[in-house]
Amino acid sequence: RRQAPPAPVPAYVAPAPREEEQRLKSGMFLGAQGGEAKVFEGNKQDMAGFNVGYRWRAGPVTLVGIEVATGKVDGSKDADGFVVIPTVDFGSIGGTARFNFGDTPVFALVRMGYWGGEAKGEDYTERVYGAYLGAGLGVDIGKHFSLSALYTNYLYADEYYDDYEDITINRAEVLSFGAEVRF
Numbered sequence: 001r002r003q004a005p006p007a008p009v010p011a012y013v014a015p016a017p018r019e020e021e022q023r024l025k026s027g028m029f030l031g032a033q034g035g036e037a038k039v040f041e042g043n044k045q046d047m048a049g050f051n052v053g054y055r056w057r058a059g060p061v062t063l064v065g066i067e068v069a070t071g072k073v074d075g076s077k078d079a080d081g082f083v084v085i086p087t088v089d090f091g092s093i094g095g096t097a098r099f100n101f102g103d104t105p106v107f108a109l110v111r112m113g114y115w116g117g118e119a120k121g122e123d124y125t126e127r128v129y130g131a132y133l134g135a136g137l138g139v140d141i142g143k144h145f146s147l148s149a150l151y152t153n154y155l156y157a158d159e160y161y162d163d164y165e166d167i168t169i170n171r172a173e174v175l176s177f178g179a180e181v182r183f
Contacts, residue, residue: 024063024100026056028183033150035176037073043085046074047174053096061100067111068093073172075120088172090117090154092132105140107148115154130156130169138180146180 030052037047049071055063068091075087094113101107116129132155138148154172 024057024061025182026054026063028052028054029065029067029180030183031178031180033071033176033178035174037172037174039073039085039088039172043076045076045085047176048072049176055096055098058097061102063098065096066094067096067113073174086119086121086126088117088119088128090115092116094132107138107140107146109136109138109148109150110134111150111152115156128156130154134174144182146182148178148180150174150176150178152176 031050033047033049033051035047037045039045049069051067051069053065053067055065058064070091071089073088073090076085092113092115094111094115096109096111099108099110110133112133113131114129115132116127119126119128132152134150134152136148136150138146140146152174154174156170156172157168
């Protein structure tokens with residue numbers, strides 16, 4: 001009796017990839033921030049702001065995008081009710097990038113762009129504008145919500161009319177805490 005030849009061993013076929021939902025997706029975001037601004041040396045002012053934008057997935061742990069923002073830095077008055085630090089209403093447009101640390105919910109955030117605003121005092125209004133640059137850390141609380149802490153430096157030019165200097169570059173520092181919802 002003759003034995004049948006052994007059946008050929010089938011070639012390895014990889015299993016079909018699982019359709020796993022990506023944690024980082026392209027999409028729109030809406031955020032709110034609150035914190036302290038330091039516009040004038042030795043004075044801290046309250047800041048509140050909102051931003052909206054869109055980020056595109058640029059790798060397994062990276063999102064890059066654009067944002068527009070609006071905000072207000074509160075002024076202050078002295079005991080007689082005179083404005084000693086002006087209120088600043090501002091808006092900005094720029095780029096933002098978000099980098100997750102591997103598969104953890106912790107991420108780093110950077111942002112930069114152009115900003116402009118109005119400083120309003122007792123009897124004057126002054127337009128200010130310049131660039132901003134910020135960096136921070138955050139944590140995802142689920143797929144659609146995150147909390148973050150962000151330090152942003154707003155640079156702007158001021159004209160002074162004296163014999164020594166024409167334009168001075170100033171800066172306002174803002175430390176804010178924020179919440180973001182992603183769609």
